[in-house]
Amino acid sequence: MTIIDVAKQAGVSPMTVSRVINGDPGVRDETRELVTTTIRTLNYTPNLSARSLVTSRELRIGVIYANPSAAFMSGFLAGVFEEASARAAQLILLKGRQGGVPTHAEIEQLIASGIGGVILTPPLGESVEVRQILRAAGLPMAVVAGRVSDAISVGIDDHHAARDMTRHLIALGHRRLGFIVGNPDQSASLARLAGFTAAAAEAGVETCIAHGDFSYTSGLVAGELLLNDTTPPTAILASNDDMAAAVVSVAHRRHLEVPRDLSIAGIDDSIAATTLWPPLTTIRQPVQELAAEALRLLIDEMRAPQRKGAHHIARMLDYTLVERDSTAPPQVLG
Incomplete structure (x- = not known):
């Protein structure tokens, strides 16, 4: 028997059951009596984690x-752990198996642990299925690097970021550009593609596009496709650094010198950007700061749940174009 079973039997959210168990004064008397009666009927015994919420329920946060x-x-976890430590918040982690969406049962088990809110990383932040389960439980949510209308959203302006990097490559003299799209289930992927396309159309340059999913492996496949083109691009922009790093590897295998024979750029400014040879020109997305800001906003809403419309907050942080050695003018201007 779990808190989910009690909630279903009583016709309330799991969070309401938690509030009753913990003596929250914000629960109506009739609701409290209904939940209490249901608990007795089902012979439910609150678990240890639920009991621990008596003094700081709002600071127990799920991370999916x-x-x-x-x-x-790496950047996300660094940011969310540091901010959680500063706020004395307890984080409960749930990872999807083999990188997929956690099962309904796994998410309900996380809810049953007594969490007061959830922070979601891409691509799960834009999963309608996941958000529906959490919304039904009455939990506030914060989405990092994604745009949704029913939760706090924190990210950068992906369209402008990709547009600015594309303009940078064009300013170097490149007239045939390649682009690797990220995970199609993420709004950032479409926004970055739109930014690239807009800048290319504005300058009247040729483009070729390949599709990936933000993983290094997908970048290897996409890089091969672009460079196998009859007229390969002189510069390739990947939707993130992992895929850009993969393109650098593909170039090396083909005995292409970066950036003399091929310019390569990414987005994120992750550790990979500075450990590659040559170091990667990229857009610095402050992932650590995004995670910390998302957690701050989530905690603020958890502490003031009566504040209507708070979950519609959309916060954008600044990005920076960082020029390193992986980009240069093409050998022959086209």
């Missing part, structure tokens, strides 16, 4: 993630 980019997750 399933992201193929190790670099992104």
Whole structure:
């Protein structure tokens, strides 16, 4: 018997059951009596984690993630752990199996642990299925690097970021550009593609496009496709650093010198950007700061749940174009 079973039997959310168990004064008397009666009827015994919420329910936060980019997750976890430590918040992690969406049962088990809110990483932040489960439980949510209308969203302006990097490559003299799209289930992928396309159309340059999913492996496949083109691009922009790093590897295998024979750029400014040879020209997406800001906003809403419309907050942080050695003018201007 779990808190989910009690909630279903009583016709309320799991969070309401938690509030009753913990003596929250914000619960109506009739609701409290209904939940209490249901608990007795089902012979439910609150678990240890639920009992621990008596003094700081709002600071027990679930983190659900399933992201193929190790670099992104490294920055995200650093930011969310540091902010949680500063706020004395307890984080409960749930990872999707093999990088996929966690099962309904796994998410319900996380809810049953007594969490007061959830932070979601891409691509799960834009999963309608996941958000529906959490919304039904009455939990506030914060989405990092994604845009949704029913949760706090924190990210950068992906369209402008890709547009600015594309303009940079064009300013170097490149007239045939390649682009690798990220995970199609993420709004950032479409926004970055739109930014690239807009800048290319504005300058009247040729483009070729390949599709990936933000993973290094997908970048290897996409890089091969672009360079196998009859007229290969002189510069390739990948939607993140992991895929850009893969393109650098493909270039090396083909005995192409970067950036003399091929310019390569990415987005994120992850660890990979500075450990590659040559170091990667990229857009610095402040992943650590995004995670920390998302957690701050989530905690603020958890502490003031009566504040209507708070979950519609959309916050954008600044990005920076960082020029390194992986880009240069093409050998022959076209």
